[in-house]
Amino acid sequence: MPKNILVIGGTRFFGKLLVQRLLRAGHRVTIATRGYAPDPFGERIARVRVDRRNENAMRAAFGHSRFDVVYDQMCYSPLDAAISVRVFGGRTGRYVMTSTIDAYRELEPAGRAFVEDDLHVEAQPIDACYPWHDPARAIESYVCGKIQAEAYLYRDGSLPCVTARLAHVLGGPDDFTGRLAHYVDLVRRRQALPYSNPQAQVSFMEAKQAANFLVWAGEQDFTGPVNAAADGPLSAYALHARVARTLDETAHARQAAQVAAPGSLSPFDFPSPLVLDTSRAQSLGYRFGHTDDWLDIVIRQHDLAYV
Template sequence: MKKILVLGGTRFFGKKLVEMLLEEGHQVTIMTRGTTSHSFGDQVEHIIGDRSMKEQLINHFDCRKFDIVYDNICYTSNEARDFCEIFNGNIGKLVFTSSLSTYAADGMEKREEDFDPYHYPIAWGDKEAFTYNEGKRQAEAVFFQYATFPVVAVRFPIVLGEDDYTGRLHFHVERIQQGKTIGFVNMDAEMSFILATEAAMFLKWAGFSDVEGPFNATADGKISMGELIRMIEKVTGHAAKITLKGDEENTSPFAIPATWYMNTEKAGKAGFVFTNLDDWLPALIEKIAGKDKH
């Protein structure tokens, strides 16, 4: 049994990760702002606090020791620095949820070495100082340059699932069903995705294996925006209304200018086998569309 802290663990793949850890009998502590209820009961120690506030981290965790910490909600260099100052010498390993957004969407397949956090210049700041993309780059850089504990930075693409609170795939399915316009930039641009359950499985694997460093984590395969829309049309039986001059209201959350996907050879060589996108994406669309026959 391991002592594990999960920063953010009541929604989506964070919740699934906690469920997996509890099923294996680990001692789990979660920290959230308390805005989302959870179903773990007294199986977890639930600390309510703001992860971005250093004094709250100190109050709750100063001198406490954990075998593994999963940080799903760090977004800036300042937050990463505060974490290192509090947890250096007190944890066995950090698994940090990073993002495909550390890479530019320039049409090229992305490998881990395409963004080097070990030598990336650090700029100190809070959320208002950075875009989401730059905030994740900065957080990675601080963790890899300042931490005295092993770090894994898991670079996820957009995570999909029936219970995705952001509703990004739902947006497309529902607008096509309702006959509403969807705006794109480039229908030939390809993306990679990962299912929430698989994201949780990868996080657990990264924590319990001996791997360190940045890791791309995505389902095998990629799909163009045109192919995705045709897949939704086939499932729903409705024709999509597409524009390449969308406004903010109808612009797709997947409206990228160029292909944006990752290579997972590094994780594969380390022993993690990913699913194939084609094996679950059509079924997920059926569930969202209410066409699931089961």
């Protein structure tokens, strides 16, 4: 049965793929966007131009609307979560927030893959005075903002909420983060990768898989946090070597002389593993593929963009 669905942010990367899949399934889709990025959907969707961080604007846009599912790709802080609660509370059947693997990054290494309950999210402090909407602090506040957004949603409890903690998402040329492109560039320039711990594996998933998972999560009736990742985690060192092998190049790497801040040497370089346990999603019926199924293809797509 077609559903009435709102996607907050759906014009870039896997958000765009999410909208495509919802349309293919026959749903009525509205996207909420600031209008800065074009989209390819034409008259197949409805568009609402709105600043997601402006509560008055959000109330004016959606205060009288009802949605079967709201996908929130732009919830980055407890202030954003509070706006969602006040605008969509009692007006949506399901609220799916895109969260992140990085929510586990500040925890002590567990010696195993992280499960959802490792992060005691409802016990997290919420800082309502921090300048969450200051663009200059967007990078430094990303992880704590996501954690506190989850904390606000679950502590409030009025939205039927799922927080999808996605592994690091890799995609083709539409991947605006430039993280996989960084490794392709290093290999093609024959420059050495500085790395910390070659055993510190990280979970990944492909952009299409991220979109597919979000569609699935919106169709279910469970609530709470859920991890999503492909099988086959890789360390930054192993990812660089995989890029070199795929492109028929020689991998050049050197171990850093001292411990560096996480991610400072290269994207996905961490001093300890950051791997997701996906048992919950699998017990609910979702099946993840393996990085071997798609990684080489995505690497080659970035190589074409590099050329």
